[in-house]
Amino acid sequence: MSEAGPPRRGKPPVFLERQSYRRRRVIDAARVLPFIGMLLWLVPLLWAEEGAAAVRSSSAILYLFGVWALLVLGAVVLSSRLAAQGRYGAETGGEGG
Amino acid sequence: MLNTLVAVCSAYALFLFAVAFAAERAALRGQATWLRSPMVYTLSLSIYCTAWTFYGAVGSAVRSGFEYLTIYLGPSLVLVGWWWILRKLVRIGRSQRITSVADLISSRYGKSNLLAVGVTILAVVGTTPYIALQLQSVTLSFEVFGVGDLATGEEKGHTALWVAAGLALFTVIFGTRNLDANERHNGVVMAIALEAIVKLAALLAVGVFVVWGLSGGVSGALDKIDASPLGHWEIDGGRWAGLMMLSAAAFLCLPRIFQVLVVENDNETHLRTASWAFPLYLGLMSLFVVPIAVIGLEMLPEGSNPDLFVLTVPLSQGRDGLAVLSFLGGFSSATSMVIVAAIALSTMVSNHVVMPLWLRFAGGGAKVSGDVRHVVLLARRLSIIGVVMLGYLYYRLSGGGAALASIGLVSFAGVAQVLPAMLGGIFWRGASRLGALTGLTLGFGCWGYTLFLPSFGPGAVLPEAWLLDGAFGLHWLRPHALFGIGGMDPLLHAVFWSLALNTGGFVLASLASFPQPLERLQGAQFVNVFEHSTGPRSWAGRVAPTEDLMVMAQRILGARDARLLFEREAQRQGLRGGLPAPTPDFLETLERELAGSVGAATAHAMVGQIVGGASVSVEDLMAVADETAQMMEYSARLEAQSQELARTAAQLREANAKLTRLSVQKDAFLSQISHELRTPMTSIRAFSEILRDTTGLSAPEQSKYASIIHDEAIRLTRLLDDLLDLSVLENGQVNLNLREGLLSEVLDRAVAAAAADEHGARLRIDRDPAAERIWLNTDLDRLSQVFINLVANARKYCDAAQPALDIRVRTGEEVVIDFIDNGTGISSEAQDVIFEKFSRVSDQKAGGAGLGLAICRQIMTRLGGEIAYLPGQGGGAFRVILPANIAMAAQ
Numbered sequence: 004m005s006e007a008g009p010p011r012r013g014k015p016p017v018f019l020e021r022q023s024y025r026r027r028r029v030i031d032a033a034r035v036l037p038f039i040g041m042l043l044w045l046v047p048l049l050w051a052e053e054g055a056a057a058v059r060s061s062s063a064i065l066y067l068f069g070v071w072a073l074l075v076l077g078a079v080v081l082s083s084r085l086a087a088q089g090r091y092g093a094e095t096g097g098e099g100g
Numbered sequence: 101m102l103n104t105l106v107a108v109c110s111a112y113a114l115f116l117f118a119v120a121f122a123a124e125r126a127a128l129r130g131q132a133t134w135l136r137s138p139m140v141y142t143l144s145l146s147i148y149c150t151a152w153t154f155y156g157a158v159g160s161a162v163r164s165g166f167e168y169l170t171i172y173l174g175p176s177l178v179l180v181g182w183w184w185i186l187r188k189l190v191r192i193g194r195s196q197r198i199t200s201v202a203d204l205i206s207s208r209y210g211k212s213n214l215l216a217v218g219v220t221i222l223a224v225v226g227t228t229p230y231i232a233l234q235l236q237s238v239t240l241s242f243e244v245f246g247v248g249d250l251a252t253g254e255e256k257g258h259t260a261l262w263v264a265a266g267l268a269l270f271t272v273i274f275g276t277r278n279l280d281a282n283e284r285h286n287g288v289v290m291a292i293a294l295e296a297i298v299k300l301a302a303l304l305a306v307g308v309f310v311v312w313g314l315s316g317g318v319s320g321a322l323d324k325i326d327a328s329p330l331g332h333w334e335i336d337g338g339r340w341a342g343l344m345m346l347s348a349a350a351f352l353c354l355p356r357i358f359q360v361l362v363v364e365n366d367n368e369t370h371l372r373t374a375s376w377a378f379p380l381y382l383g384l385m386s387l388f389v390v391p392i393a394v395i396g397l398e399m400l401p402e403g404s405n406p407d408l409f410v411l412t413v414p415l416s417q418g419r420d421g422l423a424v425l426s427f428l429g430g431f432s433s434a435t436s437m438v439i440v441a442a443i444a445l446s447t448m449v450s451n452h453v454v455m456p457l458w459l460r461f462a463g464g465g466a467k468v469s470g471d472v473r474h475v476v477l478l479a480r481r482l483s484i485i486g487v488v489m490l491g492y493l494y495y496r497l498s499g500g501g502a503a504l505a506s507i508g509l510v511s512f513a514g515v516a517q518v519l520p521a522m523l524g525g526i527f528w529r530g531a532s533r534l535g536a537l538t539g540l541t542l543g544f545g546c547w548g549y550t551l552f553l554p555s556f557g558p559g560a561v562l563p564e565a566w567l568l569d570g571a572f573g574l575h576w577l578r579p580h581a582l583f584g585i586g587g588m589d590p591l592l593h594a595v596f597w598s599l600a601l602n603t604g605g606f607v608l609a610s611l612a613s614f615p616q617p618l619e620r621l622q623g624a625q626f627v628n629v630f631e632h633s634t635g636p637r638s639w640a641g642r643v644a645p646t647e648d649l650m651v652m653a654q655r656i657l658g659a660r661d662a663r664l665l666f667e668r669e670a671q672r673q674g675l676r677g678g679l680p681a682p683t684p685d686f687l688e689t690l691e692r693e694l695a696g697s698v699g700a701a702t703a704h705a706m707v708g709q710i711v712g713g714a715s716v717s718v719e720d721l722m723a724v725a726d727e728t729a730q731m732m733e734y735s736a737r738l739e740a741q742s743q744e745l746a747r748t749a750a751q752l753r754e755a756n757a758k759l760t761r762l763s764v765q766k767d768a769f770l771s772q773i774s775h776e777l778r779t780p781m782t783s784i785r786a787f788s789e790i791l792r793d794t795t796g797l798s799a800p801e802q803s804k805y806a807s808i809i810h811d812e813a814i815r816l817t818r819l820l821d822d823l824l825d826l827s828v829l830e831n832g833q834v835n836l837n838l839r840e841g842l843l844s845e846v847l848d849r850a851v852a853a854a855a856a857d858e859h860g861a862r863l864r865i866d867r868d869p870a871a872e873r874i875w876l877n878t879d880l881d882r883l884s885q886v887f888i889n890l891v892a893n894a895r896k897y898c899d900a901a902q903p904a905l906d907i908r909v910r911t912g913e914e915v916v917i918d919f920i921d922n923g924t925g926i927s928s929e930a931q932d933v934i935f936e937k938f939s940r941v942s943d944q945k946a947g948g949a950g951l952g953l954a955i956c957r958q959i960m961t962r963l964g965g966e967i968a969y970l971p972g973q974g975g976g977a978f979r980v981i982l983p984a985n986i987a988m989a990a991q
Contacts, residue, residue, distance in 0.1 A: 030183060037181025044173050044344065047166075048337045058333035061322035063166060064390060071176065071383040078180050078376035086372055 026088045033081045036074065043070045105245050105424065112428055113266060116435075119294055120274045120287030127286040130672075135286050136366040138373035144289045144360040145378050146296035148175060148351060149385055150230070151237035151434035152508045154299055157386065159407035161393040165334050167343065172386045174347030176379035182371050185352065186361070188526050190371055192629045193362035201358045201518055202448045208525035208626050209533035210619035216452035218540050219518060223355045223448060224487070225552070226514035227441050229507040231491025232498065234434035235260040237407075241430050244411050245423075264492040267438045271484045275443040276477050288439060289364055295432035300384060302429025306410055307388020309422055310395045314413075321391045328394040342592045343509070349519045349599075350512035355444035356437060363444075438488060446483035454479040498556075510555050513595050517543035520603045524610070529623045531606070534613040539606025543598045550579045551594035646679040649690060657693060665693060761933055769950055776819060780812035822951045829958035836879040836962065843915070844872035846880050847907065850887030854895060863895045864904040871909040876982070882959045883982075886967065889952040890919045890978050897976065898923035914984045918970060920977040931969050 044067070050058045123135055134140075153171060160168035178186065189204075198204045201223065206216035239259045274287040315321035325331065351357055365371070396409030400416060410430065414422040458475055520539050524531035553562045562579065580590050582597050615623065646666075653662035669680035669689060680686050787805040791797070797805075828834050851865055876883070894905045898921040910916045926934060935957045953967075960967040960980065970977035 033183040034181070037177045037184070040177050040180055041344075044177075045341060047333065047335065048340060050333050052332070052334050060166075060325045060328075060330050060332055060390065063333045064322070064325070067166070067169060068383060068387065071379065074176065074180050075376050075380045075383065078379065082372040082375050086369070 022088070026085075029081060029084045029088065032077075033085065036077050036081065039077075040070065040074045105242070105427065108424055108428070109431060112431070113270075113435075116291045116294065117270065117273075120270070120291040123290035124274065124287040135290055136370075138367075138370040139377070140289060140293045141360075141365065141367075141370040142374040142377040142381065143293035143296040144364065145357070145374060146299070146381055146385075147292055147356055147360060147436045147440045148354075149296075149299065149382070149433055150437040150508075151234050151430050152230070153385070154303065154430045154433040155237055155241070155407045155410055156508065157389045158393045158396065158409045159405070161330065161389050162397060162406035162409075164336075164339075165330055166390070167335060167339060168389060169386055170340060170343035171347045172382040174344045174349075175351040176382050177344070178348045178351050179375050179378045182375040185523070185526075186371055186375075187368070188629060189352070190362055190365050190368055192526060192626055193365065194368070195629060196625070199363055199451060200444055200448045201353060201355050201522070202452050204358070204362075205518065205521050205525065205536060206452070208622055209521075209531075209536050210616050210622060212533050212537075213452060213456055215521075215533065215536055215540070216448070218537070218544070220445075220448040220452050222514060222517060222540070222544055224445055224490070225548075226511045227355060227445055228487070228490045228494050229498075230511045231438050231441060231488065232495035233507055234438050235264055235492060235495045238263050238431060238434045240405075240408060241411055241427050244408055244415070245427070260492060260495055263434075264438075264488050267435055267442070268485045268488040270435075271439045271442045271446075271488070272481045275439065275446070275484060276480045285364065285443065288443065289360070292360070292436040292440060295436040296381075298432045299429040300381065302425045302427075302432075303385060303388060303410065305422060306392060306414060306426050309414060309417075309419065310388060310391050314395050314399075314417070315391065321394075324398070325390060325394050328397060330390060330394060330397075336589065338592050339589060342589075342595060346509070346512055346516060346595055349516040353515045353518040353522060354512075355448065355515070356440040359440055359444040359447075438491070442484045442487045445487045446480045449483040449487070450476065450479035454483065506555060509591055510551050513551055513591065513598065514544075514547050516595070517547055517598060517602055520599070520606045524606055525623070526626050526629075528610075529620075529627045530610055531623065532610045532613045532615040533619055535606045535608075535610030538609035539602045539604075542605040543602025546582075546598035546601050547594060550582060550597060551591065554579050554590070646682050649682065649687075650679060653690060653693070665690070758932065761929075762936055765933065765936065765950070773819075777816065780816045784809050784812045784816075822955065826951055826955050826958060829955060829962060832962075834882075834962060837881060838878060839880050840875060840877050841880045842872070843874040843876055843909065843917075844869060846876070846884045847872060847887055850884045850891055853884070853888045854891035862903075863891075863898065864902065865891070866904065866906045868907075868909060871911070874909070874911060874915055876915075878963055878982070882963065886956045886959050886980060887917075887919075889956050890980070893952065894919060894921040894923075894976065900975070914965075915982040917980045917982070918973075918977060919980070920970070920973045921975045923975045925971075925973070925976045926969060928971065931971060934969060935967070 047058075047063065047067070050063075052058075127135060153168075157168045157171075192198065193204070196204075196207055198207060202216040202219035205219050206212050209215050242259050270291075271288075274291070275285055311318060311321040315324050392409055392413060393406065396404070396406060396413050400409070400412055404412060410426050411423055414420075414426060455476065458479065517540060520543070521531070521536040524539075525536070549562075556562075578586070580586065580588075580593060582593070585593075588596070650662060650666055653665065657665065666679055669686050673680050673683070673686070675681070787809050791802065791805055791809075847867065855863075891905065894903070898905070900922045902922075904922050906918075906920045906922075908918045908920070910918075935953050956967050963982070964985075965980065965982040967978060967980050970979045
């Protein structure tokens with residue numbers, strides 16, 4: 004997979020302006036978010052299923068849907084940040100994908 | 101009850117038709133902005149939630165606890181991670197004008213129709229049972245309401261048939277709207293967005309009723325859940341992770357999802373909204389599944405079908421209205437899935453199977469004429485009907501029941517086989533057609549053998565013995581324990597092996613094969629889509645000849661429709677009569693119109709040919725590549741030419757400098773020659789005046805003055821002779837007086853003459869008599885004139901204290917005679933002009949008129965030899981070269 008990084012063409016600047024820098028980090032966050040979600044949703048694999056330590060279904064529901072809500076919230080924040088920055092920051096189509 | 105239900109159902113269906121129709125009308129009138137909002141896009145994605153998930157989720161929760169969630173978690177992750185894959189898919193879909201999954205794969209791998217057909221078959225095989233499943237769920241839900249009224253299988257079949265026919269009708273009407281939009285179906289999208297709201301509302305309503313109406317609020321519901329058979333967390337870890345991955349993969353590959361996600365996408369920014377809104381939708385869809393399951397288990401009699409709890413729980417509580425709403429939710433889920441799946445499949449079938457066949461056998465080659473559009477539309481309509489009816493047939497033949505219920509995940513695993521080729525295609529430039537073909541074949545085969553065929557039950561398709569002992573008795577080929585690895589969950593087993601073989605074959609064959617140029621171009625376009633297309637492409641505002649567009653449009657749309665379209669567009673642009681201006685908007689509209697009949701890629705290329713605008717399609721790219729090659733060649737030629745020009749310019753500059761020097765010399769010569777002519781004239785005039793006017797001159801005086809006059813006259817004559825001589829030589833009017841003679845004699849004469857001519861410092865002359873014994877056959881007088889000139893020059897200009905001239909003669913192919921003195925020689929800038937007329941090395945040594953060497957060169961040219969200055973000899977040095985043919989054998 005391709006990675007985040009400066010556009011391959013031209014001479015990339017070593018340091019970016021604050022705005023481009025923020026945008027890059029928002030994109031990084033957007034890339035990481037699904038992996039965080041996946042990790043959190045794979046946590047139930049570690050749960051005990053038998054005996055007294057068994058996780059109750061109500062807790063499982065709260066946990067799974069809690070993660071879900073957090074993911075949605077994170078996606079809302081990131082997409083609005085991306086939209087806002089895309090509006091007046093130059094749309095850097097070149098990087099990543 | 102049943103009649104009410106049928107009435108409600110019909111009313112709902114009519115309502116959907118009306119909504120779709122209104123949406124189409126609005127789009128036609130150009131008021132489609134709200135139709136293409138991000139929310140509508142997000143809602144249209146909800147066709148992921150079919151009747152299988154609407155009803156089946158609760159059933160799945162009852163049977164295997166929380167496992168049902170995985171089906172929602174996977175797609176949520178894909179959407180949340182839109183920046184990785186979906187963004188790229190959508191961009192590629194838009195820039196390459198992709199019409200289906202099969203189109204994507206085929207387009208990526210060099211527009212291979214074989215691959216397209218393969219993916220189409222895979223999609224049809226994977227989707228048909230799924231359509232059957234939808235029909236079954238609708239039939240079952242009818243049954244729930246009509247318990248007692250109808251029970252016979254015949255009636256069941258009728259329900260399914262009616263539903264199937266209605267769906268086919270709707271899809272044909274709104275899925276193949278004439279030539280309106282480039283694979284964008286506003287009516288359909290609007291209808292499924294509406295259905296998305298209905299099914300969410302229905303499920304939420306039932307959930308709210310269950311939690312707050314039957315369980316006493318959230319805490320009560322949670323308590324009930326903990327107290328139920330689903331009370332504690334129990335899950336098969338492998339299936340939890342595996343199904344999450346599988347559903348994520350299927351979400352990317354399912355033809356119907358691809359249709360709404362990529363093909364119907366109107367604006368890339370919609371994806372940004374969908375990235376959170378669709379996971380939210382899925383979360384809400386799955387939120388109340390467990391409570392409904394728990395309440396259903398608690399309240400309904402033992403043995404009730406858990407798949408229908410969503411309906412039966414409200415019914416058992418006498419909430420008929422809620423039950424009807426729930427029914428409509430299920431109905432919506434089923435119908436929207438069937439509609440979109442039918443559109444997606446029919447696009448594939450007609451574009452990749454029917455049209456190629458028709459063009460080959462009936463169309464008279466690829467010649468495009470007016471009737472093509474009817475064929476395309478007919479093919480698409482027939483494909484829709486065929487796909488839906490295939491689903492119906494499958495439902496009738498399989499007889500419904502449990503076998504069908506498990507088909508959902510089987511279908512997922514089937515379409516997921518496209519994933520390696522898809523992801524490899526958009527992220528790996530090295531992925532090749534052969535790789536994709538190998539991977540798909542292996543994956544499809546493995547899936548069919550280990551999962552799909554066994555799903556019909558033992559003995560149905562695969563012989564029972566094969567299931568137990570493997571094909572042909574090969575133990576390691578057991579469908580549920582490939583390579584002897586048994587004990588796995590059959591689904592996971594099949595998914596693991598099929599995807600492993602698929603990916604392995606794909607990668608290995610890609611590594612081993614060498615792609616064709618078209619594949620490589622497409623690969624670069626797909627993988628680097630963000631560099632090649634910086635935004636939603638649009639036609640550059642170039643001037644396109646509208647007449648040409650009109651002619652082309654007539655060929656494809658038919659004369660009447662083309663005229664109508666152009667008139668409409670002209671009107672929209674505010675032009676009265678005449679043709680519309682070729683604005684980007686108009687071009688896009690026109691292209692979309694054309695795409696409806698000849699396919700997006702062709703339409704784009706055709707418009708592109710006339711407009712010559714934005715570069716997107718491969719043909720364009722190829723043309724660009726050609727142009728680039730030509731440009732490179734051209735620029736190489738230009739470079740060569742410019743180098744040549746530079747050389748010529750340098751030569752010109754040199755020549756110019758020479759001319760300038762010559763002009764200066766000429767000026768100097770003119771003043772010199774007038775001086776030369778005037779000096780003797782002056783003295784002649786002066787002394788003749790003395791002789792005339794002075795009386796009493798002594799005889800010696802008279803004689804002296806007369807001889808001065810005589811000498812001066814001779815000097816004048818000689819000067820004029822020289823000029824005349826040169827002029828004659830230059831004009832080629834000289835006659836050569838060829839004689840035989842010895843070179844040594846010629847030299848002797850020349851040395852003697854030169855010595856007699858001058859009375860200055862004594863010049864020592866070194867010669868080599870032996871070498872000079874060469875017989876010549878040439879104009880000896882002229883030759884001796886050259887020698888005299890050279891010797892006299894040496895005598896005149898050699899500035900050494902003891903001047904010496906070395907005359908060397910060498911014989912080889914030609915006779916070379918060098919005259920080398922021991923003076924300072926001639927400066928390098930003067931070397932190239934000394935042979936010119938009027939050239940004088942220095943002003944102060946006014947020895948002659950500067951014609952000597954010019955005459956020498958003319959003579960030598962006449963004689964067929966040459967004379968040149970010989971630099972670097974430590975003094976003035978001239979070389980005279982005589983051609984071999986005038987030198988006779990030495991004697």
